[in-house]
Amino acid sequence: MIRYILRRLVLMIPVAFLVTIGVFVLVRVSPGDPALVFAGEERDPAAIAAIREQMGLTQPLPVQYVIWLGHLVQGDLGRSFQTHQRVIEAVTERLPATVELGFAALLISTSVALVVGIVSAIKRNSVIDLLSTSITLAGVSFPSFFLGIVLILLFAYVIPGHIFPPGGYVPLTQNAADNLRRLVLPAITLATASFAVNLRQIRSSLLDVFGHEYMRTARAKGLHERTVIARHALKNALIPVVTLIGIQVGAIIEGAFITEQIFFWPGIGRLAVQAIPSGDYPVVQGVVLVSAFSYMLTTLVVDVLYAWFDPRISYETASA
Amino acid sequence: MRSARYLAAVLGSFAILLAACGQQPAGGGTASPSAGAKATYGGTVTFGLENDVSNLDPMLSGLFVDRNIMYAMYDSLVRVTPKGEIIAWLADKWETSSDGKTVTFTLRKDVKFHDGSVFDADAVKWNIDRYIQTKGSLRTADLGSVDNVQVVDPSTVKFNLKSAFAPLLGALVDRAGMMVSKKVVDAAGADFTLKPFKAGTGPFVLTEAVKNDHYTLEKNPDWWGKDASGNKLPYLDKIIVRPITDADVRLTNLRTGQIEVMNQINGKDVAAVKTDSTLSYQQVGSFSWNSMVPNEASGFIFNDHRLVKAVAMAIDRDEILQRGSANGIGLVGWGPISPAHFAYDASFQPWPKADPEGAKKLIADVGKGPLKFELLVPSGDAGTLQNAQLIQSELAKADITVDLKTQTLNEIVTIQQQHKHLGMTFVGWSGRLDPDGNTYDFVVTGSPNNDSSYSNAQVDTLMKQERAESDPAKRKTILLQAQQIYAVDDPSRVWFGFGVSPLISVKNLTGMESYPDRIPRFQTAQLQK
Numbered sequence: 001m002i003r004y005i006l007r008r009l010v011l012m013i014p015v016a017f018l019v020t021i022g023v024f025v026l027v028r029v030s031p032g033d034p035a036l037v038f039a040g041e042e043r044d045p046a047a048i049a050a051i052r053e054q055m056g057l058t059q060p061l062p063v064q065y066v067i068w069l070g071h072l073v074q075g076d077l078g079r080s081f082q083t084h085q086r087v088i089e090a091v092t093e094r095l096p097a098t099v100e101l102g103f104a105a106l107l108i109s110t111s112v113a114l115v116v117g118i119v120s121a122i123k124r125n126s127v128i129d130l131l132s133t134s135i136t137l138a139g140v141s142f143p144s145f146f147l148g149i150v151l152i153l154l155f156a157y158v159i160p161g162h163i164f165p166p167g168g169y170v171p172l173t174q175n176a177a178d179n180l181r182r183l184v185l186p187a188i189t190l191a192t193a194s195f196a197v198n199l200r201q202i203r204s205s206l207l208d209v210f211g212h213e214y215m216r217t218a219r220a221k222g223l224h225e226r227t228v229i230a231r232h233a234l235k236n237a238l239i240p241v242v243t244l245i246g247i248q249v250g251a252i253i254e255g256a257f258i259t260e261q262i263f264f265w266p267g268i269g270r271l272a273v274q275a276i277p278s279g280d281y282p283v284v285q286g287v288v289l290v291s292a293f294s295y296m297l298t299t300l301v302v303d304v305l306y307a308w309f310d311p312r313i314s315y316e317t318a319s320a
Numbered sequence: 321m322r323s324a325r326y327l328a329a330v331l332g333s334f335a336i337l338l339a340a341c342g343q344q345p346a347g348g349g350t351a352s353p354s355a356g357a358k359a360t361y362g363g364t365v366t367f368g369l370e371n372d373v374s375n376l377d378p379m380l381s382g383l384f385v386d387r388n389i390m391y392a393m394y395d396s397l398v399r400v401t402p403k404g405e406i407i408a409w410l411a412d413k414w415e416t417s418s419d420g421k422t423v424t425f426t427l428r429k430d431v432k433f434h435d436g437s438v439f440d441a442d443a444v445k446w447n448i449d450r451y452i453q454t455k456g457s458l459r460t461a462d463l464g465s466v467d468n469v470q471v472v473d474p475s476t477v478k479f480n481l482k483s484a485f486a487p488l489l490g491a492l493v494d495r496a497g498m499m500v501s502k503k504v505v506d507a508a509g510a511d512f513t514l515k516p517f518k519a520g521t522g523p524f525v526l527t528e529a530v531k532n533d534h535y536t537l538e539k540n541p542d543w544w545g546k547d548a549s550g551n552k553l554p555y556l557d558k559i560i561v562r563p564i565t566d567a568d569v570r571l572t573n574l575r576t577g578q579i580e581v582m583n584q585i586n587g588k589d590v591a592a593v594k595t596d597s598t599l600s601y602q603q604v605g606s607f608s609w610n611s612m613v614p615n616e617a618s619g620f621i622f623n624d625h626r627l628v629k630a631v632a633m634a635i636d637r638d639e640i641l642q643r644g645s646a647n648g649i650g651l652v653g654w655g656p657i658s659p660a661h662f663a664y665d666a667s668f669q670p671w672p673k674a675d676p677e678g679a680k681k682l683i684a685d686v687g688k689g690p691l692k693f694e695l696l697v698p699s700g701d702a703g704t705l706q707n708a709q710l711i712q713s714e715l716a717k718a719d720i721t722v723d724l725k726t727q728t729l730n731e732i733v734t735i736q737q738q739h740k741h742l743g744m745t746f747v748g749w750s751g752r753l754d755p756d757g758n759t760y761d762f763v764v765t766g767s768p769n770n771d772s773s774y775s776n777a778q779v780d781t782l783m784k785q786e787r788a789e790s791d792p793a794k795r796k797t798i799l800l801q802a803q804q805i806y807a808v809d810d811p812s813r814v815w816f817g818f819g820v821s822p823l824i825s826v827k828n829l830t831g832m833e834s835y836p837d838r839i840p841r842f843q844t845a846q847l848q849k
Contacts, residue, residue: 032730036737038374040382041750042458043737043761043768050456082374083531084513090531149568156572166572168562169533264564266533274372274532277700277728 001307008300012293019292020072020285024065027281034081034279055081068285077289078282080275087286091268095290097169098267100179101260102252104187109195110245117202118229124207132199139196144255148189148262155185167263186263190255194248201244205237212236239309246302250295359551363847364558365829367840368570368579372532372563377513378495379450379457384750384838387494388583389561391839392537393434394520396497397425397444398489402604402833404660404753406489410439410499410521420484420790427475430544433501434518434525441477445469447499448479461761461768462496484788486795490754494837523554523843535561537842545843554843555831574599574824580847581825583838586703587647593824600825602834605651605659607751607758608819612695612711612744613736616812617773621693621743628811630682630691631744634718635711636674637816644710645703651818655807656762658818660836661755663796670808676718683720692721693743696736698729708746711816736771744814745771751819753837755799756787762813763806774812779805 035052052058056067071078077087120132152166164185170178209215210233218232219225256269264270268287275283307313369388375381378390399409411425431439448469451459465485470478481488491497504519505512512519515529523545524537537559545553562579564570567586573579575596585593593601612631614622622628637652654670657663671678683691697708705726712722722743727735729747736745752758761769763776764783782802789795806812821838828848832840 031734032728033734033737036733037730038380038382039458040374040384041769042382042461044458044461044464045768047456047458047460054456079510084375084510085531093530094532149566152569152572156576162576165578166576167564167569168573168578262566262569264533264562264569266530270532277730278374279730 001304005300005304008303012296015296016289016293019289020069021065023285023288023292024068027284028061028064030276030279032277032279034281037278038081068282072289077286080283081280082275082278082283087282090271090283091286091290094266094268094271096171097265098253098256098260098269100172101183101186101190101256101265101267102249104183105190105194105252105255106245106248108187109191109198109248112191113195113198113202117199118206118234120199120203121206121210122229129203132203136196136200139192139199142192144189144193145258145262147192148186148259151185151189152262167265169265182263186259186265189262190252190259193255194251197248198241198244201241202237205240206233209233209237235309239306242302242305242309246298249298250291253291253294359547359549359555360846360848361555362557363555364560365556365581365842365845365847366560366562366579367842368564368573368582369561370563370567370570370582370584371565373535375513376516376526376529378498378500379454379459380513381495382458385563387837387839389526389535389537390495390498390520391522392524392559392842393516393522393526394498394500395431395522396494396499397492398497400493400753400835400837402835404607404662404836406493406753410444410497414489416790420486420788421481423479423481423488424472425477425479427477428544429475431521432542433499433504433521434540435501435504437501437503439499439521440474441471442474443499443502444477445471446502450505451496459496462491462494484790486787486790487754487756490752490757493753524556524559532563537561543843547844555846556842559842571824574826577826580829581823581832581840581845583821583823583834583840585822585824587645587649590647590649590822598827600827600829601822602824602832603649603820603822604834604836606819606821606836606838607658607660607753608749608838609653609656609658609751609758609815610707610748610817610819611656612814612816613741613747613772614744614813615736615739615741615772617739621691622772624686624688625810625812626682626686627688627691628814629808630679630686630718631715631720632807632811632814633671633675633682634679634715634720635814635816636714637671639674639714640707640710641817644707646707646817646819649822650820653815653818655803655815656749656758657755657799657803658751658758658836660751660818661758662792663755663799665796665800665803668800668803674714674717676714679718679720683718690719690721692723694723694725694741695743696732696741696745697724697726698732698746699726700728704746739771739773747771748819751837759783759799759802759806760787763802770812772813774806776805776810776812778802779810779812 034055035048038051039048056064068078079086080090116132120129123129155164156166165182168182170182172179215232218228256267257273260267260270261273268290272284272287369385371385373386373389374383375386376389378394395410397409397411398406400406410428410431412428414423414425416423427441433439451457452463452466465481465488467480467482470480472478499521500519504516508516514531517526523540523543525540527538528536539554539557543553547553564573570582571585571589574582593599614628616622616625641650641652642648651659654668695708698704708724712724715722732745732747735741760783761767763770763774764780765775779802782798786795786798789798807815821834821836823832823834823840825832829845830848831844831846
């Protein structure tokens with residue numbers, strides 16, 4: 001297993017290299033001049049030319065790429081065009097907020113989907129099942145930017161007491177209770193779409209497993225229904241769900257771009273949303289790289305989890 | 321040598337003169353409590369800013385939002401009142417030579433930077449030299465008239481100008497006149513742009529800067545400002561600035577007590593805010609204007625300026641103001657000199673009503689067939705698109721076809737500056753204190769903001785004259801003569817309105833006023849218990 005993990009980690013290097021090329025090219029083909037954005041309304045041509053030179057934009061593109069890559073392998077992501085802050089510092093400053101939000105969203109979407117999905121599968125075609133199917137449809141259909149605003153307005157104007165503030169962030173270490181209070185609305189917003197997908201997957205996986213022979217055997221042995229569901233059905237049904245959750249980490253990072261903006265949650269998504277229109281190439285490149293690495297690592301974790309869920313899977317054989 | 325009174329009058333008002341002579345509270349503004357009133361000290365105010373700041377170094381800042389924090393942490397040589405009148409600030413008084421080529425500032429002697437270093441004439445010289453000489457500085461245009469700065473004695477500094485330049489004081493109100501500590505700049509290096517801690521002399525000290533999240537400014541107990549009763553300013557203990565980009569979310573945060581003040585609001589919300597007993601709404605006319613920028617370069621449709629005039633005649637400015645995103649909050653306009661400027665002429669209304677028939681006739685006279693053009697509209701704001709669509713429908717009444725195309729502002733500005741836009745762009749201006757800042761660079765041949773490639777020899781001559789003219793009445797006449805040409809007779813672009821500067825706060829936050837530049841001043845703010 002350890003050899004497999006190491007092999008996967010080494011394989012990440014060429015993938016990361018391709019990602020760097022992709023990110024670099026995509027960012028630079030987007031129209032607009034970062035020097036002009038930096039200058040704002042000030043348009044002294046000499047000043048703008050000097051800024052462009054300081055940003056390194058007067059060099060040919062391949063040279064710019066090699067310079068950036070050279071710094072990258074030394075762990076230096078460069079400095080923001082706008083604020084001159086080190087990108088690595090900007091990203092690490094904001095990563096805890098995004099990780100917290102993403103983790104909370106994943107926790108909500110998975111745990112609630114698990115409970116509702118199991119009930120829905122057991123009570124197939126019941127009112128609960130119908131209700132959960134409707135929620136699934138609504139959750140998939142609601143765009144997060146709309147849901148976020150609706151939740152903000154709901155808790156600000158309709159539900160009294162202002163239980164959940166309409167945005168903002170307080171670090172967990174500073175005030176845990178306030179942090180959690182502020183986390184609820186963005187986490188629900190971010191969780192909704194993946195909750196719906198998880199719910200649908202858990203329900204259909206369980207229904208599929210229910211039809212297998214071993215389930216009938218388990219019941220015939222006289223096992224309690226709870227044991228049948230938990231030990232025999234759920235463990236088997238969860239394999240595709242784990243895959244799905246792995247994929248959803250990517251979706252959650254992507255969703256955080258919008259959710260963080262609505263709730264002014266200071267994570268890397270908000271950092272990127274601010275950086276993209278201003279053509280702050282180093283920041284956009286840094287955020288995309290970090291997101292890509294997070295996604296690759298999650299995929300690895302998911303693959304390792306497979307072996308736990310299904311002992312028949314052996315990575316030692318696969319990697320031999 | 322002319323007196324400080326004279327230079328102040330250059331910017332158009334005797335009130336400036338009174339202020340410079342010390343009849344204003346030393347902390348500026350008029351919102352401080354009346355003499356004898358008890359001041360309320362303490363408290364923290366959270367300010368909801370419309371976007372995140374990009375750069376807190378006055379030399380490198382190019383965005384409006386940056387200035388919202390800068391005004392609390394840095395002092396400038398001079399400042400303005402809510403009426404846009406220039407008042408003494410770090411400079412106690414100033415004198416200009418008879419030829420207008422030298423301005424001598426006498427500085428306050430009781431000022432220290434937040435890091436403890438002394439503010440004196442050497443500090444002023446170092447700052448201005450830094451703004452002028454640093455490669456990539458964004459203040460070179462503001463200070464383009466300054467040849468050199470000379471230290472006369474520790475509290476006197478002389479600006480030697482290349483030629484007489486009336487708008488200089490207006491530029492020194494803002495970033496070009498802001499003073500930062502050399503010691504902090506040297507120590508912070510590249511980090512100075514985002515974390516210029518203890519760099520200013522202003523009423524508040526920047527102590528924390530977390531981009532995309534918040535900026536903390538704490539009271540400077542040693543600030544020199546006093547209110548009308550002689551109480552030390554500022555009153556507040558702390559300001560927290562939170563960037564909240566969505567206008568609806570920002571207002572919701574104000575209503576639910578998460579923030580106490582904001583300075584930007586959607587037109588649709590103004591009526592509701594005005595009737596909300598828990599909130600206070602103030603507004604004054606701003607320096608900003610809205611416009612459509614044609615490409616008048618050779619080979620493009622609007623190379624024939626009569627077609628620009630046809631568009632200017634055909635749009636219904638009142639309808640744009642009333643039915644557009646502003647919901648009636650603002651003012652219609654036909655040129656760039658706003659009601660907040662001393663040179664404003666309320667009678668300048670070349671087309672009081674839309675004239676689609678006149679526009680049709682003009683297009684027929686040009687004889688190049690029906691007018692059809694592409695209008696580039698910045699994406700990301702539904703209100704901007706709504707206004708562009710309204711204009712599109714108005715122009716259709718004059719048989720002018722407009723193809724709307726949305727692109728990011730960054731893309732549009734890039735294209736526009738390269739003079740490559742096919743028709744017009746939908747880009748405005750945040751405005752400057754001196755009318756020169758709202759006009760010169762947009763209409764003089766080859767100037768940096770002349771994105772329409774406009775060139776008119778008569779306008780060039782008049783604009784150069786107004787810069788050198790020190791008599792405000794004569795200067796106003798020249799500015800208005802030029803405006804008649806570049807806005808009506810031979811139009812350089814299509815101006816259609818002016819913005820307002822709103823200030824929305826919770827009721828118990830008092831002592832703040834709306835300024836034409838829209839930047840909140842916190843030194844006189846009080847949080848009533």
